[in-house]
Amino acid sequence: MKHIFVLLLLFTSSGIYAQQNIDDLLAAGVNDAKRYSKDYLAPATEGLVYGINNGWFNHGKGQKQFGFEIGLVANTSFINSDKKSFEMRVSDYENIRFPDNSPSKIVATALGNNDPDMVVILTYDDPIFGNQETEITLPTGLGSSDINIIPTAFLQVGFSPFKGTQLKARYFPKIEVDDVKTGLYGIGLQQEFTTWLPKAELFPVAISGLIAFTHLDGSYDFTDEGIVQGQNQQIQTKVNTMLYELIASTKFKVLNVYGALGYVSGKSETDLLGTYVVSDGILFSESITNPFSIEEKVTGMRTTLGAHLKLGVFAINADYTFAEFNSATLGLQLSF
Secondary structure, eight states, X not given: OHHHHHHHHTTXXXXXXXXXXXXXXXXXXXXXXXHHHHXXXXXXXXXXXXXXXXXXXXXXXXXXXXXXXXXXXXXEEEOOGGGSEEEEEGGGOSSEEOTTOOXXXXXXXXXSOOSSOOEEEEEEEETTTEEEEEEEEOOOOGGGGTOOEEEEEEXXXXXXXXXXXXXXXXEEXXXXXXXXXXXXXXXXXXXXXXXXXXXXXXXXXXXXXXXXEEEEEEEEEOGGGSSSSXXXXXXXXXXXXXXXXXXXEEOOSSEEEEEEEEEEEEEEXXXXXXXXXXXXXXXXXXXXXXXXXXXXXXXXXXXXXXXXXXXXXXXXXXXEEESSSOEEEEEEEEEX
């Protein structure tokens, strides 16, 4: 389970496969393994898309011309109970059933936990003995480690080429921890519309719009983990998201409050790559190369409420976002 937590800390949950019976799932057939993996990973992907889009703004008012802002953003997305499980229907699978022949059961997603363990029976075709059956225990998830959040963090900078216009960029360097490599970058544009008004300084509220793109990619190489025989075994994940936001805030010198209404859209692609030798021991083995790719699309509305405190060149902001995954964000900035 350590790789699950490492990957979520580094913004991707795809490495969940590496600890969880991938050999047996592939024995049921690529289609069954892909179907199960899609349902199992979908909530984690959704939480990831929402999480990496937080913290893009801390105020509705634009900076002065040629102003710089350097900040550190930390975010926590909270996992709802309905994201921890899904209904696994036997009718959706070709070679998987429950021992008691139930038509369906509620099983854990990558964010949940099977307690007690959930067992299924796989049917596979042996070239000598024909149809054979074997029992496996389904993967559990983060819930088994009492983890109920998805954390993210990144460095963010802003520059204002014009008054009220701020170009933004965020970055998390691609680093490696326990054979996991993950990195993130993003660009954004925030424009204060109220600067276009005559005598804008007399208008009591700053209103701005934001558009931002974020890209995340990660990989997990588990060839040498001894999980299943083969070569170049790894998970690769790519996530691309867009955020559109309308922001309003007060315009006081020290303490301000802000609110925003936004729309998130994202697409992820998770590839299981490499060669996998599925075997029943001695008599039968089958080599499978690059078994499958899973795509997920996520869209949704969000509402943010927050406060911004400025103390000279330093500032701090905190906000809470209401969305499919609620989240809390804390930011520290240096402006000059």
